[in-house]
Amino acid sequence: MKFGVVVFPGSNCDRDMQDALQYDLNKEVIMLWHKEKDLSMFSTEDCIVLPGGFSYGDYLRCGAIARFSPMMQSVIDFANRGGKVLGVCNGFQILCESHLLPGVLLQNAHQQFVCKNIYMKNGDGRALKIPVAHGEGRFYADEKTLYELEENDQVIFRYCDEKGTVNAGSNPNGAIRSIAGISNRAGNVWGMMPHPERATSAALGNQDGLEVFKILELYGTVAAEKQELATAL
Known part of the structure; x- marks a missing residue:
């Protein structure tokens, strides 16, 4: 799987993402400037990352402004064709603004910027320690949307404590139902507020982010299988 990392004016985690993917995960990475439009070097087996x-x-x-950049028009088309897209933190916000993902990211419930390690988990998996750094990361959606997210297994990650228990005390921003990350219904577009790219290096004493990328790659494989089945039918 090849990765493209989009660079917007104001992106500050683009090189962190490149480093994690290229050196810790041994993936090919191409940096993409926001004014460009060409994604012809990527197949739907590859992944575009919004950092x-x-x-x-x-x-x-x-x-809201990034959603209208030339590159995002191509990313939207890429996602609609089944291509894999990952948005982290501001990238998650962009995906919601682009309507590639449902819901919205609101100002943190305590109205303060939060920057610390938190724990999150995927389903019944173990708690993973991943950094967060955001002021507007409180996921919110109406009841109908929440029902659909739960019914279709689109909630990828929830905030939890060190033991994996989901509770209000482990929720860093007041996100509804402790939601830290979701996918679209097709399973090829993922958004999350925590930063897995900041937890992939042994030198930093935390490699839980590597497990996050494995989980997301698994979601991508399932999405591809679903698409193949739908095409066959």
């Missing part, structure tokens, strides 16, 4: 940061200064709403 964290403050795209276009986070003026208006976070991700």
